[in-house]
Every structure is written in C-alpha cells, then in structure tokens.
Amino acid sequence: MDNVNETDTSDLALEITDLTVAYDNKPVLWDIDLNVPKGILLAIAGPNGAGKTTLIKAVQGLVSSAAGRVLVYGETYEKNRKLIGYVPQRGSVDWDFPTSVIDVVKMGSYGSLGWIKRPGTKEHNHARDCLEKVGMLEYEKRQISELSGGQQQRVFLARALIQDASVYLMDEPFQGVDATTEKAIISILKELRSRGKTVIAVHHDLQTIKEYFDWVTLLNVRLIDSGPVDRVFTTENLNKTYGGKINFIRDITPGQAVGS
Amino acid sequence: MEVLYELLFDYTLRTVAIGSALLGIVSGVLGSYVVLRRQSLLGDAMSHAALPGIAIAFLLSGSKNSVFLLIGAGLSGWFVTLLIFTVVKNSKIKFDSALAMGLSVFFGLGLVLLTIIQKMPDASQAGLDKFLFGQAAALTTEDIKIMGVMGGISIFLVFLFWKEFKISTFDPEFAASIGLKVKFLDIFITSLVVIAIVLGLQTVGVVLMSSMIVAPAVAARQWTDRLGLMMALSGFFGALAGVIGSLISSQISRMPTGPAIVVTISFIVLLSILFSPKHGIVVDLLKKRKNRDSMRLDAILEELFNLGEKHNDPCYPHSIKLLKIMYSNYTNFEKNLVKLKEKGLVAQIEGDKWALTDNGVIEVKKRGFE
Numbered sequence: 001m002d003n004v005n006e007t008d009t010s011d012l013a014l015e016i017t018d019l020t021v022a023y024d025n026k027p028v029l030w031d032i033d034l035n036v037p038k039g040i041l042l043a044i045a046g047p048n049g050a051g052k053t054t055l056i057k058a059v060q061g062l063v064s065s066a067a068g069r070v071l072v073y074g075e076t077y078e079k080n081r082k083l084i085g086y087v088p089q090r091g092s093v094d095w096d097f098p099t100s101v102i103d104v105v106k107m108g109s110y111g112s113l114g115w116i117k118r119p120g121t122k123e124h125n126h127a128r129d130c131l132e133k134v135g136m137l138e139y140e141k142r143q144i145s146e147l148s149g150g151q152q153q154r155v156f157l158a159r160a161l162i163q164d165a166s167v168y169l170m171d172e173p174f175q176g177v178d179a180t181t182e183k184a185i186i187s188i189l190k191e192l193r194s195r196g197k198t199v200i201a202v203h204h205d206l207q208t209i210k211e212y213f214d215w216v217t218l219l220n221v222r223l224i225d226s227g228p229v230d231r232v233f234t235t236e237n238l239n240k241t242y243g244g245k246i247n248f249i250r251d252i253t254p255g256q257a258v259g260s
Numbered sequence: 261m262e263v264l265y266e267l268l269f270d271y272t273l274r275t276v277a278i279g280s281a282l283l284g285i286v287s288g289v290l291g292s293y294v295v296l297r298r299q300s301l302l303g304d305a306m307s308h309a310a311l312p313g314i315a316i317a318f319l320l321s322g323s324k325n326s327v328f329l330l331i332g333a334g335l336s337g338w339f340v341t342l343l344i345f346t347v348v349k350n351s352k353i354k355f356d357s358a359l360a361m362g363l364s365v366f367f368g369l370g371l372v373l374l375t376i377i378q379k380m381p382d383a384s385q386a387g388l389d390k391f392l393f394g395q396a397a398a399l400t401t402e403d404i405k406i407m408g409v410m411g412g413i414s415i416f417l418v419f420l421f422w423k424e425f426k427i428s429t430f431d432p433e434f435a436a437s438i439g440l441k442v443k444f445l446d447i448f449i450t451s452l453v454v455i456a457i458v459l460g461l462q463t464v465g466v467v468l469m470s471s472m473i474v475a476p477a478v479a480a481r482q483w484t485d486r487l488g489l490m491m492a493l494s495g496f497f498g499a500l501a502g503v504i505g506s507l508i509s510s511q512i513s514r515m516p517t518g519p520a521i522v523v524t525i526s527f528i529v530l531l532s533i534l535f536s537p538k539h540g541i542v543v544d545l546l547k548k549r550k551n552r553d554s555m556r557l558d559a560i561l562e563e564l565f566n567l568g569e570k571h572n573d574p575c576y577p578h579s580i581k582l583l584k585i586m587y588s589n590y591t592n593f594e595k596n597l598v599k600l601k602e603k604g605l606v607a608q609i610e611g612d613k614w615a616l617t618d619n620g621v622i623e624v625k626k627r628g629f630e
C-alpha cells in the first residue's frame with residue numbers, strides 16, 4: 001500500500017498499523033495498515049462481512065485486536081479518547097428505553113464529565129445547541145420511542161456533536177434515513193470538515209461516495225486500497241473489493257475514478 | 261380497621277410491614293434495571309440458586325443467624341450468575357438453556373440439602389424451609405436493621421452512579437467508547453440485584469422472589485417514560501405489594517407471605533397494563549373508538565358537502581329517505597346525524613330533510629375535504 005507515503009505523519013488523525021482482529025480464530029480484519037489525514041471526510045466501503053464495523057470498533061478498543069497498533073493524533077487511543085466522537089449503528093440500542101431526546105444527547109457529555117458528576121445547565125444548553133444543528137430542537141422533550149429512523153440518526157449525531165471531538169467515527173450514518181435527513185447529515189459532516197475535524201464513516205451507497213466524501217477506504221477483510229476518491233475509487237479496485245459483483249457501475253472505463 | 265390498628269400497635273405486624281415495604285422498595289428500584297437490561301430470567305435463576313447457599317451456610321455455621329444465611333444466599337446467587345455467563349461464553353450452550361440449567365440444578369441441590377438438614381437430629385434446624393415461600397412473620401428487628409442498611413446502601417449507589425448505570429444500560433457500546441468500564445458496571449449492577457434478591461428471601465422466598473424484581477418495574481414502565489420516575493414508581497409498587505401481601509398472610513393462618521405478595525403485585529401489574537394512561541389497553545381501545553366515531557362523523561359531513569355541491573349549494577337540504585338509501589352501509593347513520601345536529605354542524609329542515617349548516621361548511625373546508 002502506498003497510501004502511507006501520501007501524508008506526513010504529524011498530520012495524521014488516525015494511524016493504524018498491522019491491525020488484525022479475529023473472532024473464534026477466524027480473521028475479520030487482516031493486517032490493516034491505514035493512515036487517515038486530518039480534516040477529511042473518509043468513507044469506509046466494502047461488502048457485508050468485510051469488517052467495516054469491526055474496524056471502527058477496533059480503533060476504539062471496543063473489540064479486542066489480536067495484533068496491531070492504533071494511534072489517534074499521535075497518541076494511543078486510551079490517552080486521546082476524548083478526541084474521538086462515536087456514532088454507533090442506531091439499531092444497536094433499544095429505542096423503547098425510558099428516556100427523552102435531550103437526555104440521549106446529554107449522554108455525549110458523560111465522557112468529559114467523568115465519574116459520578118451529573119450534566120448541569122452548561123451541558124443542557126450545549127445539548128440544545130447540538131439538537132438545533134441537526135434540526136431536532138423541537139423534539140427535545142420527546143420520548144425516544146416516538147422518533148422515526150431518520151430522527152433517531154439525527155439524535156445520535158447530536159450526541160456525537162456534543163462530544164466536541166476531533167475525529168468522528170460513524171457506523172452507517174445514512175442507513176435507512178430519508179433524503180432530507182441524508183442532506184442534513186452530509187451538510188453537518190461538511191461543516192465539521194470545515195472546522196478541521198476528521199470524519200470516518202462506514203458507507204454502503206457507492207453511488208454517493210464521490211459526491212459526499214474526499215477519501216475512500218476499500219475493505220474486504222484485507223485493506224484493498226485507501227486514498228483520495230479520485231485515485232482509489234476505480235472499477236478495478238471495486239472489482240477487487242466486491243469480487244466483480246457490482247455490474248451496476250459498468251459504464252466506467254477501467255482505471256478511471258467512478259463518477260468523474 | 262382492626263388491621264390498621266394492629267399495623268400501628270402490633271409489634272410483629274409492624275415489623276412485617278416495615279420489612280416488606282423495605283424489600284419492595286429495594287427490589288422495585290433494582291428491578292427496573294433488570295427489566296430494562298432484559299435480564300428478568302437471570303433474576304429468577306439467581307433467587308433459586310440462593311437456596312443451596314442458605315443450606316450450606318447453615319451446615320457450615322450451624323446457626324440460624326440470618327446474616328450468615330443471607331451471605332450464603334448472596335454468594336450462591338452470585339456464583340450461579342458468573343457460572344451462567346462463563347458457560348455461555350465458552351460453549352455452544354445458549355443463554356436461555358444455561359439459565360434454565362443453572363436454575364434447576366442449583367434449586368435441586370438446595371432442596372436435597374434442605375431435606376438432609378431436616379433429617380438431622382438437632383432441633384435448631386427447623387424453619388429453613390421458610391426460605392422456600394417466605395415467612396414474613398419470622399422477621400426480627402435485627403433482620404429489619406440489616407435490610408434497612410443494605411437496601412439503603414444499594415439505593416444510594418444507584419443514585420451515585422446514576423448516569424453510568426443509565427448509559428451502560430441504554431448503549432453499552434457508546435459507554436465503552438467514552439471510557440466507562442462497562443464490564444465492571446455490569447458486575448456492579450448484578451451485585452446490587454443479588455443484594456435486592458437476598459433481602460427479599462426471608463419474606464418472599466426463593467421460588468417467587470424474581471417476580472418481586474420484575475413485576476413492580478413492569479407495572480411502573482406502563483405509567484411513565486422517564487427512568488427516574490419509573491424507578492420511584494417501581495419502588496412504590498413494590499412496597500405497596502409487600503405491605504398488602506404481608507397483611508393478607510397475617511390474617512389467614514398458614515398462608516405463606518411470598519404467594520400473597522406476588523398475587524398482590526400481579527394485580528397491580530394487571531391494573532397498570534389495562535388502565536395506564538400512556539400505554540394502557542383500555543385507554544388505547546377508547547382512543548381508537550373515539551377516533552373511529554369522529555371519522556364517521558367527518559365522513560357524513562363530507563358526503564353532505566359533496567351532495568350539496570351537485571346543487572351548487574353546500575347547504576342544500578336532502579330528504580332522510582334518500583340519505584338512508586345512499587348511506588345504508590354507514591354504521592349508526594341516523595344517530596350520527598343527530599350528533600352532528602347537536603354540534604350545530606347539521607340542521608334538520610322541514611321535519612325530514614337534513615342539510616349542512618354554515619358552521620358545517622366551515623368545518624368541512626377546515627379539514628381540507630372538498
């Protein structure tokens with residue numbers, strides 16, 4: 001992989017070396033080397049079972065890795081945990097849990113509060129600001145079970161925004177949301193980028209990668225390629241990643257970036 | 261009235277009531293987390309598994325001091341929980357099978373040990389079987405003090421670690437991502453649940469204790485969508501059932517307390533499921549019916565409006581005979597006409613003709629028909 005040479009290491013938001021994760025001795029991620037520069041929107045794409053979610057989790061130590069090293073802004077994850085904001089898949093929680101929208105957003109402040117201390121007025125106002133950014137302020141007092149899928153996703157995004165992180169890891173932020181929400185989310189991601197933040201998102205929709213993201217990482221247990229969309233998002237690479245099963249982008253000449 | 265008098269002045273009854281209320285509060289509060297974490301069956305396994313612990317504690321200490329017995333119960337309940345998780349993690353046995361096995365194996369072992377103890381010549385061993393179905397009347401002031409202190413500490417810890425427990429229950433992955441030790445918190449909450457179960461064993465017994473953990477929380481969840489309120493309500497329901505159940509058992513000879521409390525709490529659950537304003541079945545049915553009725557009224561208004569349009573007059577009067585034939589498939593058509601008349605939206609003209617009033621026309625337009 002030549003992406004290592006594309007950037008100077010002091011400009012890296014994330015530096016992954018030799019990362020290997022296995023479940024029951026079956027490798028899910030195999031020897032991943034990946035450098036992510038600061039201030040970009042990066043899509044992680046790959047077929048089902050490629051290890052996209054696992055990669056996002058392994059970076060944060062949520063699944064234990066068999067080998068490898070992950071640095072966030074040049075330090076270990078444990079040291080720089082507060083620089084990371086996380087948006088899990090919205091299907092990973094029970095939306096019948098007895099709590100309100102604003103409460104869920106405030107949960108994003110728990111990390112900086114530390115043990116025992118409760119969120120106060122400052123966190124409350126911050127949470128309202130974040131809800132306003134995602135266009136959900138009028139729902140602040142709603143019970144979370146009353147939300148639609150797109151609204152749930154926005155609430156999760158607001159919870160990550162309140163973390164005020166430098167690197168955002170998002171697991172399928174566009175999954176099952178309506179077009180309006182998709183537009184709203186992407187404009188927030190672009191706003192984050194304009195403030196120098198880095199966004200790494202698992203993304204399924206190959207059609208929109210070129211439009212939404214600067215960089216793409218193609219993954220299928222092994223890292224296929226990673227880098228600027230123009231260079232990496234080629235038919236040849238996609239065939240390598242998906243095993244030639246994606247004939248819906250056949251109007252692209254070999255070697256040329258998809259959508260360009 | 262006599263019961264109330266006894267409650268205030270009868271030493272045994274007062275002790276029983278305080279003990280049952282304490283147990284209800286603690287199991288109600290901790291039970292909220294059990295229900296929200298979907299671990300209700302784990303509570304059942306824990307309480308059944310307490311029995312061999314009680315028996316072994318008695319065999320080792322030779323005393324009926326409840327402190328020893330309850331420590332034994334707690335350790336045993338805790339051990340079976342760890343065992344179940346270890347088995348699930350390291351084998352192909354699924355969680356429900358591991359639970360069922362843990363429960364029955366330990367409960368069986370407990371019954372065997374209890375039988376052995378009862379055959380022993382020493383007279384002091386009698387009475388351990390009260391742990392099966394509970395016997396609140398056997399509670400002593402000493403027991404109440406222990407329950408008060410342990411229960412107080414447990415509830416204090418729930419308040420202290422409020423946000424940690426909350427987020428590790430709602431979204432354990434996110435909790436781990438912000439650096440919380442989720443596994444530690446799991447064990448922490450489980451331990452508090454074990455304490456809640458142990459505190460209830462003398463009163464409710466190992467067989468039915470899990471319902472004291474689950475039922476108050478299930479009832480409380482019906483009434484509120486807020487975690488804090490749910491816990492408070494759950495504690496209140498638990499206490500209420502505890503007191504009422506113990507009173508029932510004190511009034512009926514040879515009635516064990518456990519079943520009396522459990523029947524009471526089940527009744528509270530039933531009432532909650534039927535009548536709670538937010539999720540209650542009855543309220544839901546009433547809402548649906550009201551909705552249906554108002555939709556029927558709307559439909560009639562709309563039809564009268566459309567009929568009138570044909571005469572270029574939305575308030576054109578139509579003969580009831582005609583309307584009855586046209587809308588013979590409408591439920592309660594004439595009754596609903598009268599209802600609309602009472603609302604001033606429809607008027608009866610020349611005895612057998614009906615027409616929209618001006619207000620009726622406004623109403624139709626407001627709802628965006630036409």
